[in-house]
Amino acid sequence: MSTPASDVSVARRRDVIDALRRGTVPQSGLGLFAVGLERFEASLDSDLATVARGGAAFHALRGEYGSGKTFFARWLAERAKRRGLAVSEVQISEAETPLHRLETVYRRLVERLTTATHQPSALRAVVDSWFYALEEEVLDGGGIAPDDEAALSQAVDELLERRLTDVARTTPGFSAALRGYRRAVSAGDGAQAEALIAWLGGQRSVAASAKRAAGVRGDLDHFAALAFLQGLLAVLRDCGHPGLLLVLDEVETLQRVRGDVREKSLNALRQLLDEIDAGRFPGLFLVITGTPAFYDGQQGVQRLAPLAQRLATDFTTDPRFDSPRAVQLRLPGFDLASLGELGRKARDLYAGAAHHPDRLAHRVDDAYLDELARAVTGSLGGKVGIAPRLYLRKLVADVLDRVDEFADFDPRAHYALTVNTAELTDIERSAAMGAGDIPLDLDRHE
Numbered sequence: 001m002s003t004p005a006s007d008v009s010v011a012r013r014r015d016v017i018d019a020l021r022r023g024t025v026p027q028s029g030l031g032l033f034a035v036g037l038e039r040f041e042a043s044l045d046s047d048l049a050t051v052a053r054g055g056a057a058f059h060a061l062r063g064e065y066g067s068g069k070t071f072f073a074r075w076l077a078e079r080a081k082r083r084g085l086a087v088s089e090v091q092i093s094e095a096e097t098p099l100h101r102l103e104t105v106y107r108r109l110v111e112r113l114t115t116a117t118h119q120p121s122a123l124r125a126v127v128d129s130w131f132y133a134l135e136e137e138v139l140d141g142g143g144i145a146p147d148d149e150a151a152l153s154q155a156v157d158e159l160l161e162r163r164l165t166d167v168a169r170t171t172p173g174f175s176a177a178l179r180g181y182r183r184a185v186s187a188g189d190g191a192q193a194e195a196l197i198a199w200l201g202g203q204r205s206v207a208a209s210a211k212r213a214a215g216v217r218g219d220l221d222h223f224a225a226l227a228f229l230q231g232l233l234a235v236l237r238d239c240g241h242p243g244l245l246l247v248l249d250e251v252e253t254l255q256r257v258r259g260d261v262r263e264k265s266l267n268a269l270r271q272l273l274d275e276i277d278a279g280r281f282p283g284l285f286l287v288i289t290g291t292p293a294f295y296d297g298q299q300g301v302q303r304l305a306p307l308a309q310r311l312a313t314d315f316t317t318d319p320r321f322d323s324p325r326a327v328q329l330r331l332p333g334f335d336l337a338s339l340g341e342l343g344r345k346a347r348d349l350y351a352g353a354a355h356h357p358d359r360l361a362h363r364v365d366d367a368y369l370d371e372l373a374r375a376v377t378g379s380l381g382g383k384v385g386i387a388p389r390l391y392l393r394k395l396v397a398d399v400l401d402r403v404d405e406f407a408d409f410d411p412r413a414h415y416a417l418t419v420n421t422a423e424l425t426d427i428e429r430s431a432a433m434g435a436g437d438i439p440l441d442l443d444r445h446e
Contacts, residue, residue, distance in 0.1 A: 008032060013353040020346060021401070023393040023423065030075040033345035036332045037075060043324035044076060047285060048083050051243040054282045058273060060311050061289040063331035065427045066386030069289040072331060073247045076287065080245040081116040085285070086126070086236050088112045089247040094257045099248070100264035102225035102272075107202035109229070115241060124197050129239035131182055134159050153186070163234055171227035173216040174200065178235075180214025202228065226275060233283045243283035252294035266304040273310055295328060333385045336373055343369035346392055347400065354404045363403050363410055364395075372399070372417070379419045380431040390419070390428060 012029055019026035047057040063069045077087040090108045092099050097108045111121050118125045138155045139146055146152070157179055161168065164175040177196050184192035195210035202220040211217060220228060236244055254265045269288070275281060294300035301308050313328035322330050334342070347364055351357035376391040377384050394417065402409045409415075421429050 008349070008352060010353045013349055017346075017350055017353065017396055020392045021396045023389055025070050025074055027074065028078060030071060030078055032349055033342060034071075034075050035338050035342045035345065036334070037072065039332075040324045040329065041079075045079065048080055048085065048243075048245075051085065051245075051283055051285045052083055054237075054242075056276045056279070056281055056283070057285045058276055058327070059287050060295065060313075060328045061287060061331065062292055062295055062328050063289070063333070064291055064385060066389065066425070067331045067333055068388065069331065070249060073249060073287060073289060077245055077247070080243075080285065081114075084116070084241055085243045085245050086113055086115050086122065086241045087245045087247075088114065089249060091249045092251050092253055094253060094261070098257070098261065098265065099251065099254060100261060100268050102222050102268055103202055103220045105248070106220065106225040106228055109246060110201035110232070121201065123201050126235060126239060126241070127178065127181065127197065127200070128185075130235045131156065131185075133239045134163075153182075156182070163238060164231055167227055167231040167234065171224050171231065173218075173224075174228055174231040176215045180210075180216070184213075200228070226272070226280070229284075230281060233281055237283055243285060245285045245287065248286070248288045250290070251288045252290040252300065255294055255297065255299040262299070262303065266301065266307055270304060270307040270310065273307070334388055335384055336370070336377065339373040339377065339384060339387060339391060340366070340370040342388060343373060343391065343395055346395060350396065350400050350404075354400075356404050356407075359407070360400060360403055363412075364399060368411065369395070375417045376419075379417065380428055383431045386427055386431060390424070393423070 008029070016026045016029040016032060044059075047059070051057050061069050061072060063072075073089060077089065080087055088109045089112055090097060090105060092105075097104055099105065110123050113122045113126070114120050115122050115126070134156045135152065138144060138152060138159060144151050144155055160178060161175060164178075168175045177200050181193055181196040181200070184190075184196060192210050192213060195206050196214055199206045199211060199214075199216065199219075202225070204219055206219070233244060236242075251269070254262050257265070272286070276284060276286060290300070295311060296302065301311055311327055313326045315322070315328075315330060319330060319332060332338075344366060347360060347369065351360050354360055372395060373387070373391060376394060377387045380387050380390065398417075399411045399415060402415070403411065419432060421432065424432060
């Protein structure tokens with residue numbers, strides 16, 4: 001359920017508007033101006049409920065560049081956090097986060113781990129909460145006095161081992177590092193504690209002395225990464241976060257890597273999906289994002305038949321009949337009507353924190369918003385699908401700010417749309433190069 005704009009605080013409005021003014025996707029508040037995503041709400045909320053009950057879910061998000069895949073992922077992340085889930089958004093790239101190196105994916109996952117109350121990386125806060133929950137469970141069971149530190153420590157260690165039985169069977173170092181971290185915190189050894197948290201997060205170059213003291217060795221590798229993920233999910237679940245939404249963004253970059261690397265990456269993705277289907281990751285909601293070319297082309301998913309079979313979805317019908325329960329979810333994309341609706345949501349959100357909301361409503365009326373949408377789209381060669389980011393930036397920074405600040409500013413009389421290539425993304429710039437000079441028809445409407 002979306003939060004009504006009237007219930008949004010001024011501070012939250014300003015955070016969202018500041019991001020739009022910069023031309024970036026806000027980190028929160030996306031439900032306030034989401035357009036065209038209502039059709040997915042019920043199905044995705046059902047998936048989130050399944051994950052919170054200990055199940056797992058997966059979707060492949062499909063859309064062209066600029067179609068709003070990142071917006072969708074962060075909109076879903078907000079819904080996940082409201083249900084108590086942790087969230088991590090990892091951008092796949094050949095240089096920084098290659099998909100075929102799962103140890104690197106896990107490390108980025110932890111670096112980007114957030115909860116409703118903690119910003120990245122939330123790992124240490126999560127682990128601290130977990131140990132507190134274990135201690136409370138032991139004390140609630142009776143039989144151990146709160147001041148008997150030795151008995152309490154032993155009981156917590158035993159409970160820890162029971163909770164991490166499956167992980168310890170394949171990756172005993174994970175539980176050993178947790179025990180070592182707890183001992184370091186109890187002893188007031190901050191450096192040791194930080195080193196072990198870093199090791200649990202998959203970081204490299206952790207001091208050998210810290211690992212030796214905890215009884216762990218080496219660094220995280222490809223094969224242990226999935227076991228570490230399993231352990232992280234167990235820790236999250238026990239400290240009040242029933243699951244994790246993991247977004248692997250821009251998976252289509254696999255199309256541009258060497259053939260052998262592409263094969264390994266696609267196989268790593270297939271392995272991850274198989275493990276999810278096998279029930280290895282209770283509480284995991286995995287979402288990947290990619291372009292249609294990635295899902296349909298021979299340089300992407302179609303290159304690995306088992307993966308193509310798992311992701312197969314029929315898109316030959318009218319998009320309005322797309323099932324929100326399908327493995328692949330096709331973003332509806334923007335048309336001029338929905339772009340105008342987006343502008344109205346942004347204007348109304350802005351007005352709630354403005355000095356002169358009545359002036360905004362009069363001078364930036366619905367007709368003007370539609371006209372501006374046509375003009376911005378024209379500057380991008382008529383490609384509505386890639387216009388939302390630029391449209392919102394122009395609307396906020398060039399129009400709404402000026403109307404609110406200057407009593408005599410009338411956008412129809414005093415503003416002419418200009419598009420500087422420096423403010424465009426590569427995709428927008430490519431579209432604008434073929435657009436030529438676009439007349440801005442913003443005549444006054446009575």
